Amino acid sequence: xxxxxxxxxxxxxxxxxxxxxxxxxxxxxxxxxxxxxxxxxxxxxxxxxxxxxxxxxxxxxxxxxxxxxxxxxxxxxxxxxxxxxxxxxxxxxxxxxxxxxxxxxxxxxxxxxxxxxxxxxxxxxxxxxxxxxxxxxxxxxxxxxxxxxxxxxxxxxxxxxxxxxxxxxxxxxxxxxxxxxxxxxxxxxxxxxxxxxxxxxxxxxxxxxxxxxxxxxxxxxxxxxxxxxxxxxxxxxxxxxxxxxxxxxxxxxxxxxxxxxxxxxxxxxxxxxxxxxxxxxxxxxxxxxxxxxxxxxxxxxxxxxxxxxxxxxxxxxxxxxxxxxxxxxxxxxxxxxxxxxxxxxxxxxxxxxxxxxxxxxxxxxxxxxxxxxxxxxxxxxxxxxxxxxxxxxxxxxxxxxxxxxxxxxxxxxxxxxxxxxxxxxxxxxxxxxxxxxxxxxxxxxxxxxxxxxxxxxxxxxxxxxxxxxxxxxxxxxxxxxxxxxxxxxxxxxxxxxx
Numbered sequence: 001x002x003x004x005x006x007x008x009x010x011x012x013x014x015x016x017x018x019x020x021x022x023x024x025x026x027x028x029x030x031x032x033x034x035x036x037x038x039x040x041x042x043x044x045x046x047x048x049x050x051x052x053x054x055x056x057x058x059x060x061x062x063x064x065x066x067x068x069x070x071x072x073x074x075x076x077x078x079x080x081x082x083x084x085x086x087x088x089x090x091x092x093x094x095x096x097x098x099x100x101x102x103x104x105x106x107x108x109x110x111x112x113x114x115x116x117x118x119x120x121x122x123x124x125x126x127x128x129x130x131x132x133x134x135x136x137x138x139x140x141x142x143x144x145x146x147x148x149x150x151x152x153x154x155x156x157x158x159x160x161x162x163x164x165x166x167x168x169x170x171x172x173x174x175x176x177x178x179x180x181x182x183x184x185x186x187x188x189x190x191x192x193x194x195x196x197x198x199x200x201x202x203x204x205x206x207x208x209x210x211x212x213x214x215x216x217x218x219x220x221x222x223x224x225x226x227x228x229x230x231x232x233x234x235x236x237x238x239x240x241x242x243x244x245x246x247x248x249x250x251x252x253x254x255x256x257x258x259x260x261x262x263x264x265x266x267x268x269x270x271x272x273x274x275x276x277x278x279x280x281x282x283x284x285x286x287x288x289x290x291x292x293x294x295x296x297x298x299x300x301x302x303x304x305x306x307x308x309x310x311x312x313x314x315x316x317x318x319x320x321x322x323x324x325x326x327x328x329x330x331x332x333x334x335x336x337x338x339x340x341x342x343x344x345x346x347x348x349x350x351x352x353x354x355x356x357x358x359x360x361x362x363x364x365x366x367x368x369x370x371x372x373x374x375x376x377x378x379x380x381x382x383x384x385x386x387x388x389x390x391x392x393x394x395x396x397x398x399x400x401x402x403x404x405x406x407x408x409x410x411x412x413x414x415x416x417x418x419x420x421x422x423x424x425x426x427x428x429x430x431x432x433x434x435x436x437x438x439x440x441x442x443x444x445x446x447x448x449x450x451x452x453x454x455x456x457x458x459x460x461x462x463x464x465x466x467x468x469x470x471x472x473x474x475x476x477x478x479x480x481x482x483x484x485x486x487x488x489x490x491x492x493x494x495x496x497x498x
Contacts, residue, residue, distance in 0.1 A: 022320055026320075026327075026328030028202060029315050029329040030328075030336070033333060034052075035351075037074060038227070039077075042349060045087050047235075049229070052227075053230060053233070053234070058330060059073070061292060061330075062326075068286050068323075070275075070312060072315050072326045072329060073293055073308065074311060076264060077359040077360070086257075090244060097298065098254050098304075099303070101254035102261060104291065105291070106291030116284065124379040129387075130365070131364050132391055134360040136154070139154070140157060142357070143164055144352075145177045145350045146164045146168040146173075146178065148164060154392065177349075181353060184355070185358060191206060207351065208347055211351045212351065216346055222348040222349070227342075234302075258291075265306045269281035272307075290306065382409060385401065385402060417434045417440040417444060417464075419447045423452060428456070428458070430458070431463065434465065440471070457488070459491045461493050462492050463494075
């Protein structure tokens with residue numbers, strides 16, 4: 001009976017019943033991954049082949065590891081700003097060391113069972129981080145549309161906008177790039193309204209094929225992607241790269257890469273888990289898997305990886321049932337680049353820029369921002385501050401600033417102190433409750449200083465849940481001054497004083 005059931009379950013061909021669904025989904029995800037791997041690499045300022053290497057590792061290695069079932073890993077648009085900055089500051093040779101170090105740190109975090117803690121980060125900070133990345137991504141990618149080099153700093157990007165406008169209006173390359181980019185964006189936008197069966201073919205792929213064919217047929221004067229041999233493009237760390245690991249700036253980049261890549265992967269996991277009914281993500285194991293992938297990418301000198309929400313959502317929507325689909329997508333990437341590397345050289349860089357502009361626009365999530373502004377202005381302030389600081393400075397400073405403000409905001413909201421005073425003929429009774437921390441110290445002292453003079457004061461703090469050292473010392477100091485001046489004071493402290 002057992003043999004019969006197994007045979008019927010697997011089907012006549014001997015393949016598992018989910019194989020067909022996973023095979024189809026893997027092809028769809030592969031078609032989405034090709035232009036995005038190349039586009040992220042180009043936007044990061046590294047050879048296009050390194051983005052494909054990361055996609056292959058994300059499929060063949062991370063795809064096999066435990067953690068998540070439906071997530072697909074590869075180079076992420078959200079890390080382009082960070083990678084470009086690291087390459088600019090430390091050189092391409094140091095990229096492998098940074099990515100490898102970040103991978104090792106992710107493995108340590110996962111083994112230490114700290115993966116679930118990433119869910120404790122304020123959603124407004126995360127949304128602000130993604131919005132800031134989206135803004136920087138859009139601001140940077142509008143220049144390749146016009147055939148211009150992307151300026152290095154945010155100030156230079158704003159300053160270069162007049163030259164960009166002149167290029168897309170007057171130069172053949174700029175006009176052609178603008179037409180192709182707009183056409184690609186229109187195709188991707190209207191493709192969402194196509195019949196469901198038609199939408200199984202990704203809109204990004206259709207946009208790339210149509211615009212690339214148009215550019216080739218009309219012989220448009222636009223820059224195109226240059227893709228060579230994967231083996232020749234590998235960038236393993238050399239002696240100088242390994243030596244840079246003792247540089248504090250490089251160490252800072254390692255920590256930043258690890259934290260942001262981990263956060264993006266685990267936030268993606270939470271979103272993807274809501275899209276399917278299969279096994280849910282095991283966060284610590286997923287963090288180890290991401291770390292293993294980044295360790296290998298670092299040894300190869302490739303781009304860092306994260307779990308990517310676009311490819312992961314495509315995987316679910318295409319009908320994937322098991323992790324086989326994401327493994328096969330990595331195999332198709334490898335096969336494509338080995339057998340048909342010249343195909344990528346037909347893709348205009350302006351079209352890849354359009355793909356990333358759309359990705360940046362999605363990261364903004366303007367509707368959610370508008371809802372947050374209406375419903376919770378303090379959270380909206382944290383979001384806008386984080387995004388603005390990322391645009392004005394960089395990803396690390398902006399995110400840390402957002403986290404600091406979110407922590408202070410939460411501390412103020414949690415630290416609620418109630419004060420109730422009863423003024424009698426000979427005695428004033430003051431009852432306090434809630435949490436008395438240094439953040440409420442000005443309010444506490446204002447209430448005490450306003451008490452009438454010449455009367456006995458009974459200060460009851462027994463209902464205070466937490467009295468920190470600053471408030472405790474302030475109360476004792478006030479009571480001592482009161483006793484020296486004109487009255488007596490009786491203080492009843494809570495059982496525990498922090």
